[in-house]
Amino acid sequence: MSPRKKFIVSHAPFWHNSSSIPERTYHSFLAALPAAIVGIHYWGLPALAVVALSIASAVLWELVINHVSKLAVTIGDGNAALIGLLFAMLLPATTPWWAVITGTFVAVILGKQIFGGIGGNSFSPVVLSVAILSISWPHLFDFDGMLVDYDLDFVMVYPLAAAKHFGAGAVADFSFGDLLLGRQVGGIGATFGLGLIAGGIYLIIRGFIRWEISISFLAGVFAAALIFSLIDPTRYAGPMFHLLTGYTLIGAFFLATDDSSSPANFVPMLIYGAAGGILTVLIRNIGAFEDGVIYAVLVINLVQPLIDKIRPNALGKVV
């Protein structure tokens, strides 16, 4: 008798649609790149250095924790690189090297790995890291102060700071065209609105992020800003200004949509996004901070498990 052939035996289903985690992260990475590249174009080599150092150090921190915890090496899934890129995109171009490395440490290790790695984090690692750094070293996120040596051919004032301190009148200096094309002061990759919108739309169409979150986040920002500007048009900037400045777009498409810290059901996604958008404008207009996206995203990350309990009854559920 010939030796028996050995077959693969496993459980149903035997088909898979061949989606994968690396696919999701690499496409998010690609979608974020245009905005980062335009940022590097405006802010020059220092910005490139920050982006490169951030990605490299994030991947290295992931490798270090993999070895320390004696678990499988997970840098191949691209999540650490994506964290590095997104983190750099939120920083001003002149961020010192130690702050970048500390930031990626906080993001990768405190933000993600101590919760058990990818999928275990209850906060977006990038947002958590920016929050911790901006509290520890507030001057690092003072864009006007950090970018004071730059003199480019557009208004060299951080738009949200201008709106906060000088009211809606100061906002008139910024044209929507400039804001869309990245001709504004801000984080390296957070200013090029057009690129962020294009990247976001790409991710939505490909199904890598959920449109419900992004759209409701933007709608929340728009509605809340509109109400404020209707109440007092001299003090509060209009909704379009809020949509195109600060971290709004990168927050809507790349930060609030972080898989493991956002809900999965339809209605919770809408609530989650809208709450984030409204909180952003509340913090910007009546809170102490210039930009509210970071804390708004942290708060909605926090309540996500609770709101994700709003879900349709399973078929045949006996109450």
Place this chain on the structure above:
Amino acid sequence: MLKKSFVGIIKPRLEYESLTGRVADPIQIPPPSTATLLVEGPVEKRDASLLSEGDAVAAGQTLRHSEQSDAYAVATVSGTVGTITPYTGDFGRIYTAVTVLSSDEKPEPTDPVVSTPPSLDTALSSLTCLPGAPPLKMFADETRPIHTIVIYGGDNDILVTTNQYVVKSRTSSLERGITALKQITGVDRVVVAVPGEAMQTYGHLGAEVKKVDIAYPSAFPQMIMHSVLGQTLPAGKACEDLGICFVTAEAVASIGDAYKTGQYPVRKLITVINKAEKQQLVSAVIGTPISDIFRQLGITLQDGDRIIVGGPMTGSAVYMEDYPVMPDTSALVVQDKNAIPFVSDYPCVNCGECVRICPTFVPINMLVRFLEAGFYEEAADQYDLYSCIGCGLCSFVCPSKIPILQFIRLARYELERMKSAEATHESS
């Protein structure tokens, strides 16, 4: 294999295959030299006077191995009993495998096994192993009276066209089968559910005809109950608990043939899906080793390939080439080793693909966390473990490639074991 579409925002939609136009006749596989039949129950309890090596058997004769059990198989070739060995199936089910060596000698004619008129007793004692495996035992259970029979003229799984072919090509057998089934069971209400279009052609069957959507998994009994009969099956209940029994079209047609000819039908219709995902209908005698079918169709197998009995979403993989065709084998799938998607131990990232594709709205993202940790009771109480119908779409779309359906079935199996262990503990 269906890949994720470029436009990922659109929900992936698996559709059942529909047979249209003129359908090619199935390829006839010659009767095997050795047929293997599985009888439920352990080989140790065998009563040698009922069944032993060397016994002469005729096609259509029932083979019992023990007086204590109702289980039997029906010989599908005439000849002598070869070997009697133990066999363990999925979830540790114990069988006795009986081989029948086919011989050309005409056996002395036995009593016609299918005697008229149809009655539940005679049907129970000879017809439960008909091609299509009619679930006749359901009708004998007096605690759960059946009031509706649903005959589904399609198949549960994608790419499989076995029962559709039966409905299209064996309408008269089906018609006779429905009449016989009504006589056997005393059930008046018979519903024929057919996939997609062309339902107007079945008006003469003597049954209500209903249409079933062609999107997977609308053909699952639970989904048919929900969308066609308008009854939602409470989680954890079986359709029979509500008095509804599902029978495959092939089983009904086999009953019809059995009562018409008095002969025991031995040929099972099977959809074979080859490595290039092309389907081919074959007709093989029950008990034929599946390697015979592959040889006839020119399918070659190598180490590392996968053989699946059943469809690509719900079947079960087998580890041997000479696995026999069973009364309920409606499909065989062969996958090349390079086409096999593997599962992984990667964690859930909460992307929600499974939640959005689940036809019964089970919160799989939460469920799978509890199942991974072994909290089966919590999973059943809070996260709708028993609402799952087992379609496997969650595993199909999971980017982490978590074997979600396997987790779910394991959890149910373990809960069942716990329950029966408690029951024995209490009674002792």
